Amino acid sequence: xxxxxxxxxxxxxxxxxxxxxxxxxxxxxxxxxxxxxxxxxxxxxxxxxxxxxxxxxxxxxxxxxxxxxxxxxxxxxxxxxxxxxxxxxxxxxxxxxxxxxxxxxxxxxxxxxxxxxxxxxxxxxxxxxxxxxxxxxxxxxxxxxxxxxxxxxxxxxxxxxxxxxxxxxxxxxxxxxxxxxxxxxxxxxxxxxxxxxxxxxxxxxxxxxxxxxxxxxxxxxxxxxxxxxxxxxxxxxxxxxxxxxxxxxxxxxxxxxxxxxxxxxxxxxxxxxxxxxxxxxxxxxxxxxxxxxxxxxxxxxxxxxxxxxxxxxxxxxxxxxxxxxxxxxxxxxxxxxxxxxxxxxxxxxxxxxxxxxxxxxxxxxxxxxxxxxxxxxxxxxxxxxxxxxx
Numbered sequence: 367x368x369x370x371x372x373x374x375x376x377x378x379x380x381x382x383x384x385x386x387x388x389x390x391x392x393x394x395x396x397x398x399x400x401x402x403x404x405x406x407x408x409x410x411x412x413x414x415x416x417x418x419x420x421x422x423x424x425x426x427x428x429x430x431x432x433x434x435x436x437x438x439x440x441x442x443x444x445x446x447x448x449x450x451x452x453x454x455x456x457x458x459x460x461x462x463x464x465x466x467x468x469x470x471x472x473x474x475x476x477x478x479x480x481x482x483x484x485x486x487x488x489x490x491x492x493x494x495x496x497x498x499x500x501x502x503x504x505x506x507x508x509x510x511x512x513x514x515x516x517x518x519x520x521x522x523x524x525x526x527x528x529x530x531x532x533x534x535x536x537x538x539x540x541x542x543x544x545x546x547x548x549x550x551x552x553x554x555x556x557x558x559x560x561x562x563x564x565x566x567x568x569x570x571x572x573x574x575x576x577x578x579x580x581x582x583x584x585x586x587x588x589x590x591x592x593x594x595x596x597x598x599x600x601x602x603x604x605x606x607x608x609x610x611x612x613x614x615x616x617x618x619x620x621x622x623x624x625x626x627x628x629x630x631x632x633x634x635x636x637x638x639x640x641x642x643x644x645x646x647x648x649x650x651x652x653x654x655x656x657x658x659x660x661x662x663x664x665x666x667x668x669x670x671x672x673x674x675x676x677x678x679x680x681x682x683x684x685x686x687x688x689x690x691x692x693x694x695x696x697x698x699x700x701x702x703x704x705x706x707x708x709x710x711x712x713x714x715x716x717x718x719x720x721x722x723x724x725x726x727x728x729x730x731x732x733x734x735x736x737x738x739x740x741x742x743x744x745x746x747x748x749x750x751x752x753x754x755x756x
Contacts, residue, residue, distance in 0.1 A: 389670075389673055408666075420557075480506065510591055577593075
């Protein structure tokens with residue numbers, strides 16, 4: 367579903383600009399590489415994920431039945447047999463619908479970081495009421511979380527949404543222990559999220575990175591912020607035998623069809639863009655990322671949809687010619703975000719003018735030599751060998 371908007375201002379292309387001949391990823395990703403046909407590494411990585419992550423249609427039904435039976439057996443005697451995260455967005459709403467269709471007994475977990483849009487709240491309430499799913503909400507301490515977000519903005523990296531993503535994972539881990547649930551069902555999927563350049567966002571599980579940035583730039587002690595270390599995350603999977611299931615990779619997931627289904631069955635209302643159920647996410651992705659770092663996440667999202675066959679490459683390029691967000695809404699979001707963060711226009715402009723940095727400029731697990739070596743060995747499949755940097 368594409369919102370009608372006026373065309374954006376023509377973009378001035380930098381010297382050496384290249385765009386993939388298959389998807390629409392381009393040299394706004396500083397690490398992009400191309401093969402002799404002009405296809406990029408993201409296309410190759412998507413193909414690899416499609417073959418190795420998405421379930422084979424020939425065995426999908428039988429495997430899914432076995433998975434559901436195992437989850438039910440594991441949850442026998444408990445109030446719930448799985449946890450699901452809910453945000454009011456497409457993927458999480460469809461996951462709620464799907465697990466009920468499969469006959470599971472989910473508990474919905476929502477993390478309120480203070481930035482929910484009214485549409486998101488309404489979507490959550492309608493969805494859970496119609497599906498008869500219980501809800502457990504974790505409300506973050508606002509002054510504490512506001513200070514963490516400001517610390518990331520002052521650190522001048524493109525990772526300002528990482529604290530929210532990290533906290534969501536931590537809350538799910540905590541609730542799984544509390545309710546003695548072994549299975550966490552997620553909405554992540556290859557079909558609509560298979561592409562995200564590493565330099566555009568990283569550090570979701572990196573507590574050393576999050577804590578380090580806050581120690582350097584924050585002022586409010588982090589006493590209640592939900593978090594976990596890499597060791598705790600690994601123990602969750604091994605000692606506690608907890609499994610994280612990306613259920614949308616186990617079914618034939620078409621995002622456009624999923625939207626129609628949840629609109630019809632649950633009264634779900636579209637909010638205008640990927641992850642725009644959060645006011646801060648909408649502003650960060652529509653204003654801060656493109657203006658400060660030159661990253662437009664629509665390009666990755668649309669490229670994924672092109673590769674999945676959901677839309678044509680031509681349609682994706684047309685969408686990129688439109689403004690990321692309606693100008694008036696963007697103006698309102700700017701005023702709202704600056705005020706809610708407790709800063710003024712001058713401070714915000716000073717933050718925007720800071721030189722861009724990355725996770726590699728700060729202490730982080732990501733920068734440990736052994737993790738770096740493993741990433742170089744395992745991050746990309748063999749099919750990417752021979753590509754040339756654009």
